[in-house]
Amino acid sequence: MKRKASKKILYIDRDSRYRKTALKAFQDDGYDCLTCRDGKNGLETARRENPQCIIVDSQLPDLSGEEFFTAIRTRSDFRSVKDVPLILLTHNGEIDRLKMYSLGFSACLSKPFVGRSLVEFVEDVLVSHQVKMEEMTCWERIHEAKDFLEIMVESSADAILTTDVKGVITYCNRAAEELLGYPFEDLVGKRVSKFFLQGATELIRLSTYLSRSSKLPNYKTVLVTSKNEHIHINASISSMRNGEGRVMGALGICKEIGGDNFSEYDVNKSDRLATVVETAIAVNHAINNPLVPILGNAQFMLQDERLVDEDMRRRLRVIVKNALRIRDITQKLANITRPVTKEYLKGTRMLDIEASS
């Protein structure tokens, strides 16, 4: 566990006695410690040396602690240290802690302190900061992946519909609403055969085909719109199966081809469906793998009898609980065969994970 040897700590304080105490304590514990006496030198050292943690006294000769940290967090030339934990040293509790935390400080430590307690405090801050950063990264990945899937389906120029095993529409995208001339609410819950020119006969024929072969690319048929117009389409239809291989319904990707131009069709639609499935697998892989070290490390720390601080243990339990929630969400996303959407912003819809099944 001597990894700390590579960790660089920047300590800024006008008081030379404290600087010496900090320098000795960190060096004795294997850290690389740099000290400065004022804010200007502190900023310059931070930019040049890229420390993993910055400790600054609230009473610097030239800058306030607030001014110092605002520069670190906001200026583009400090990009490499903008996410490191920042610790403020306070005098007799004169600092408004709530304000300090809202400014982005990771922790406050009251003076006076002894060298050993400073090192232990910084070690605690580094551990909790690391876990916090990993959790944030994980959430960002989930949101990015979810947004990507939704945007991909909703921005498709082709109509995408899903049905359950009985042929009842469970989801449709905006292009499907435009193609058929009905709003989402009027399509979901209706039998898809209602929109086939050949009605239920065609649905039975399709179901029979899909029960033998799970894919039906380049299927040409005629749909009836809300204005009773007949539109010729080319569709790629596939069975949707759950993790156990059981058929949960069907997915259709449709494109209008025009009655007089029946031979024109796009063979790439089934490829696009494959991309949707591949993306769902990638989302699970990309999120569940980083969850292993997050959950594993949190479980390890909770099992460590040396960790007696109940507040730290509570925080770790929060991490475990939320990591398991993320895992439940990814698992549910992968198994959704009856997607339900809800309004996200005006004119935009999003997948309702709770309501989907």
Add this chain to the structure above:
Amino acid sequence: MKDNKSLLFVDDEEEILEILVDLFTDEGYQLHTATSAVQAKNIIDKHPVDFILSDLRLPDGSGSELLNHIQEKHPKTVRVLTSGYMDLQFGRVAVDRKNGTFYVSKPWDLMTLKQLVSDQLGQ
């Protein structure tokens, strides 16, 4: 007794291997790690292992192919396949009755893994 037992973990992510090594470090087993199927096969050729846990997706092949290879050469080795894309609840272990391979979904519960090793290696 445990000194005779050896475990091999295969995953292309170092941080995942680190968790597994930390979990079994003080348990008295001989521990081996590999970040690819080829590396894993090299280790097994030199030191047959009693237990192998492999990720499904490896940079140079699939974990299930690796486990099939091991089953042929060392049928007594306990084989566990893990992946982030499995439909298994947290803390659950599944077993394929045909070939005896165990399945654990990522992320795993550390205690479940420890229990699985100890049950299968008879500790």
